[in-house]
Amino acid sequence: MAYAVQYIDKLRKSGLRPTKQRIKICEVLFDAEKTFHFTIKELVKIIENQANIKVSIATVYNTVHAFMRKGYIKEIPLNASQSYYDTNVTHHHHFFDEEENKLIDIHQDDVDEVNIKKTIPGKKIRSVEVIAKIVSDNQSQK
Amino acid sequence: MAYAVQYIDKLRKSGLRPTKQRIKICEVLFDAEKTFHFTIKELVKIIENQANIKVSIATVYNTVHAFMRKGYIKEIPLNASQSYYDTNVTHHHHFFDEEENKLIDIHQDDVDEVNIKKTIPGKKIRSVEVIAKIVSDNQSQK
DNA sequence: TCAACAGTTTAGAATAAATATAATCTATTA
DNA sequence: TAATAGATTATATTTATTCTAAACTGTTGA
Numbered sequence: 001m002a003y004a005v006q007y008i009d010k011l012r013k014s015g016l017r018p019t020k021q022r023i024k025i026c027e028v029l030f031d032a033e034k035t036f037h038f039t040i041k042e043l044v045k046i047i048e049n050q051a052n053i054k055v056s057i058a059t060v061y062n063t064v065h066a067f068m069r070k071g072y073i074k075e076i077p078l079n080a081s082q083s084y085y086d087t088n089v090t091h092h093h094h095f096f097d098e099e100e101n102k103l104i105d106i107h108q109d110d111v112d113e114v115n116i117k118k119t120i121p122g123k124k125i126r127s128v129e130v131i132a133k134i135v136s137d138n139q140s141q142k
Numbered sequence: 143m144a145y146a147v148q149y150i151d152k153l154r155k156s157g158l159r160p161t162k163q164r165i166k167i168c169e170v171l172f173d174a175e176k177t178f179h180f181t182i183k184e185l186v187k188i189i190e191n192q193a194n195i196k197v198s199i200a201t202v203y204n205t206v207h208a209f210m211r212k213g214y215i216k217e218i219p220l221n222a223s224q225s226y227y228d229t230n231v232t233h234h235h236h237f238f239d240e241e242e243n244k245l246i247d248i249h250q251d252d253v254d255e256v257n258i259k260k261t262i263p264g265k266k267i268r269s270v271e272v273i274a275k276i277v278s279d280n281q282s283q284k
Numbered sequence: 285t286c287a288a289c290a291g292t293t294t295a296g297a298a299t300a301a302a303t304a305t306a307a308t309c310t311a312t313t314a
Numbered sequence: 315t316a317a318t319a320g321a322t323t324a325t326a327t328t329t330a331t332t333c334t335a336a337a338c339t340g341t342t343g344a
Contacts, residue, residue, distance in 0.1 A: 017311060019321065040301085056323045061302070077219040077273050081331085082301065084221075095262060110260040114272055118252040120237060124279035130256055130272050131219050137266035159291065159340060182330080198294045203331070223302080224330060 006030070014066040021055045025063050029073065035088030037076065037103045040064065076103065077129050093130035106132070148172070156208040163197045167205050171215065177230030179218065179245045182206065185227075218245065219271050235272035248274070 007026035008018040016022060028046050038046075040060055047055050064085060067073045076084040078096055084103060093111050095104040114128050149168035150160040158164055170188050180188075182202055189197050206227060209215045218226040218236055226245060235253055237246040256270050 017320065019311075021322070054323090057301095058303085058324090059322060062321090075221050077221055079217050079219055079225050093258075095260075095265075095267075097262075097265065098268070104262065106258060106260050110258060112254060112257050114256060115254050116235075116248060116252060116272075116274055118237075118248050120239075120246065120276055122279055123237075123239065123276040125237075126240070126275045126277045128272065128274045130258075130270065132258055132270045133268045134262055134265040135268045137264055161292065161340075163293070196294090199330095200295085200332080201293060204292090 010067070010070075010072060014070045014072065016063065016066050020053055021059050022063050024051050024053055024055060025060060029067070029087050032087070035086065037084055037086050039082040039084055041082060074127070077131055078103075093132070095132050095134050097134050099135060106130070152209070152212075152214060156212045156214065158205065158208050162195055163201050164205050166193050166195055166197060167202065171209070171229050174229070177228065179226055179228050181224040181226055183224060216269070219273055220245075235274070237274050237276050239276050241277060248272070 004023060007023050007030065010026060010030070011018045011022055024047055025043070028043065028050065040057065043064070044055070044057055044060055047060070064073065068075060068085070071089060073085050073087050074089050076086050076094055078084050080101070086103075088105070091108045093106040093108070095106060096102075097104065111130060114130060116125065116128065146165060149165050149172065152168060152172070153160045153164050166189055167185070170185065170192065182199065185206070186197070186199055186202055189202070206215065210217060210227070213231060215227050215229050216231050218228050220226055220238055222243070228245075230247070233250045235248040235250070237248060238244075239246065253272060256272060258267065258270070
């Protein structure tokens with residue numbers, strides 16, 4: 001319960017009133033010891049398992065999108081059937097295992113800073129993401 | 143018509159029989175002076191406008207996916223409602239203008255080589271993509 | 285050349301993520 | 315605490331993508 005004030009703050013800053021449902025969503029997203037990746041469906045399932053309150057999919061979508069706009073979570077660029085989100089908003093990148101449909105963090109120290117020399121007039125860069133797709137290495141047969 | 147033999151070759155290598163519809167798809171994808179970005183919907187529309195033959199969406203999906211598997215085109219990682227594809231399979235990256243929903247190429251010379259130090263046992267990297275999201279720069283008001 | 289068949293095309297149905305709707309409920313504040 | 319602006323929810327809608335099955339066609343071998 002000690003964290004509730006932080007959640008209320010995050011919600012208010014996102015332009016949302018603190019409600020039971022939204023605070024529950026915060027508990028799952030921001031109270032974990034570790035950051036994590038999730039889809040909306042997975043998030044709904046986690047809440048269902050943990051909570052004694054019901055949260056509709058619409059509310060989860062709305063809340064996640066508000067946090068996205070505010071930068072509290074970010075979307076991972078992937079052409080998957082569902083959108084993947086990340087509670088780790090620090091600068092880092094991802095492997096995507098295409099065979100297991102699994103995301104793996106790449107710490108920023110493991111990638112040289114991506115420095116883009118090209119600029120677009122009137123535009124600024126809001127985010128830079130590296131996504132490296134990996135597959136089984138069958139070279140090892142040699 | 144001089145290019146038809148190339149298209150037949152590409153189709154055969156992709157495990158597809160050369161048919162009227164598929165050759166038309168090749169003409170649009172591979173005969174342009176420039177490479178380009180497209181969605182399935184856009185590709186269907188281009189074919190409709192240019193061709194005297196009808197191609198169903200299902201055929202376009204199947205053919206595009208076969209070319210993808212073969213590496214003749216690639217998918218651009220974006221969390222958009224539709225998938226974006228690129229006929230430029232050389233090493234390069236993208237800006238995505240979130241306000242105009244538009245993709246802009248970044249030549250590889252404009253980005254330092256992305257060197258990932260982390261490795262996953264038994265896996266190899268199949269592709270590395272950089273996607274930089276851009277928005278209007280309102281700093282200029284200062 | 286042509287019959288036979290494996291592969292192809294297509295319209296339409298099915299699926300599923302994401303968004304919209306509108307009735308009911310709740311946090312806020314005066 | 316009453317009024318109301320905003321929130322929640324079940325449900326409907328939208329839309330990209332995939333599936334299906336019937337009709338069609340390129341290929342092969344005789």
